[in-house]
Amino acid sequence: MTVASQIKKTLATLKGNQGTLRLYALQTRDKESKLVYYETLEATAQIISDLEERIKVLEYQEPQYKGN
Amino acid sequence: MQTWIQILLSSVSLFFLMLILVRLMGKRNIVRMTPFRFVSYIVAAVIAAIMSLNLIGNLTFGFIALSVWVLFPIALDYLSIKSKWIHDIVNGKETVLIKHGKIMEENLLQTRLTAEELLRELRSKNTFSLADVEFAVMEDTGDINVFMKSHKKPVSSYDLGMKLAPLTEPQTVILDGNMLNESLFSLGFNREWLEIQLETIGVSIDNVFIGQVDSSGDLYLDLFDDSIQIPQPKVKEMLYANFEKSQADLMSFSLETKNEAARKMYSEHAEKLEQLMGKLKPYLLR
Numbered sequence: 001m002t003v004a005s006q007i008k009k010t011l012a013t014l015k016g017n018q019g020t021l022r023l024y025a026l027q028t029r030d031k032e033s034k035l036v037y038y039e040t041l042e043a044t045a046q047i048i049s050d051l052e053e054r055i056k057v058l059e060y061q062e063p064q065y066k067g068n
Numbered sequence: 069m070q071t072w073i074q075i076l077l078s079s080v081s082l083f084f085l086m087l088i089l090v091r092l093m094g095k096r097n098i099v100r101m102t103p104f105r106f107v108s109y110i111v112a113a114v115i116a117a118i119m120s121l122n123l124i125g126n127l128t129f130g131f132i133a134l135s136v137w138v139l140f141p142i143a144l145d146y147l148s149i150k151s152k153w154i155h156d157i158v159n160g161k162e163t164v165l166i167k168h169g170k171i172m173e174e175n176l177l178q179t180r181l182t183a184e185e186l187l188r189e190l191r192s193k194n195t196f197s198l199a200d201v202e203f204a205v206m207e208d209t210g211d212i213n214v215f216m217k218s219h220k221k222p223v224s225s226y227d228l229g230m231k232l233a234p235l236t237e238p239q240t241v242i243l244d245g246n247m248l249n250e251s252l253f254s255l256g257f258n259r260e261w262l263e264i265q266l267e268t269i270g271v272s273i274d275n276v277f278i279g280q281v282d283s284s285g286d287l288y289l290d291l292f293d294d295s296i297q298i299p300q301p302k303v304k305e306m307l308y309a310n311f312e313k314s315q316a317d318l319m320s321f322s323l324e325t326k327n328e329a330a331r332k333m334y335s336e337h338a339e340k341l342e343q344l345m346g347k348l349k350p351y352l353l354r
Contacts, residue, residue: 003324010317013310020307027285029255030234033351040344047318047337054330 002065004058011051018044071122078127079120086116089138094145100209102159105141112137159208166204169217179206190214233351235283242279242289255281262287269298284351308345308352315341 018041025037059066089112096105112134119130148155163175165186176186187198189212195201203215225232239251247259265287266273278290286301315338322334 003321006317007321010314010321013317014314017307017310017314020303024284024304024307027257029236029283029285033233033284036347036351040348043340043344047314047341050333050337054333057330 002062004055004062004065007051007055007058011048011055014044014048014051018048075120075122078122082116082120086113089134093138093141100211102208103210104158108137108141162208163206164203165206165212166201166214169199169202171198181206186212231350238280238282238288240278240280241287242273242276244278245274245276245292247273251281255285257281257285271296271298304352308348311341311345311348315345 021037021041021044025034025041028034028037090109093109093112098106098109101109115130115134115137118124119127119134124130144154144158148158163179164172165175165179165181166172171183171186176183186204190196190198190201190204193212193214195214195216200216200220201214202217204212206212239255241248241252241255241257241262247262249259252258252262262279263273266276269287269289271289271291275291275293275296276289277292280288282288284304286303288301289298291298318334318338318341322331322338325331325334
């Protein structure tokens, strides 16, 4: 497994988390929990975008592994 | 008019009259009542019984007596809300029975409680040893309430220094196979949402005896057919586990990479995620 594909796996997990978390942020009735969920959502989005940037760099450096 | 028709008519009308009057007298529990209130209930009931059996010649006398015994307690209730002095006279005051772990014998005598009775009351509050009691008080209703010594009190999350997510009461959305629209709407959901939830779990609504939605929006079901095993909501635990995994991944990336900027990015995010997980823990795990 190349580094890029490992990062992609983590990226997929994080995106799944984001979806579930968004669902909870919407359906929870408690204001405080909502706030915490949204804060985590924001941070997760940041991590996701950074990881995507990193994958682009890696794929540029090692084009032979692109798409894996 | 025949006597039996008279008794039937007066009994039926008094039945409904008493229904209204007792509702007017308040919804206090009959067990937790001050002795005097209990007396006024009994007198009103006896008057109603006498009237319904036509034991008094003139029904007007009966109604006068009944209205006094119904209206006076209501009036006293309102007065005792307004004035502490009247409240104390009508209801009496609470009596301290145990203070700083020591029995107040003179107060015990005043309430005419024997030591055995006190011990029995304490036992009914799950206090078998007198040494565990810091403070006990007899309320005006005759109930005895006990304050335990601090090291004998049950542990709360506050004692453990744990933060817990606030929980509100769950709402029942399915009862006996029927959707309850009112509670669904009060949660901000609709019938379609519930149908989708049931479909993902894989049960039909006819099979559901009770369905409740908790404050985080998870659905808990109890089915008629107990042989069917349905998955209980564990999504939040899974979510937390996934965050843990991602955090560990980021840590290992930061150790593996040789690029300095990438290493910094990874470790920063890993740290941020760890902080957030600390915050999320009470909401997702407990």
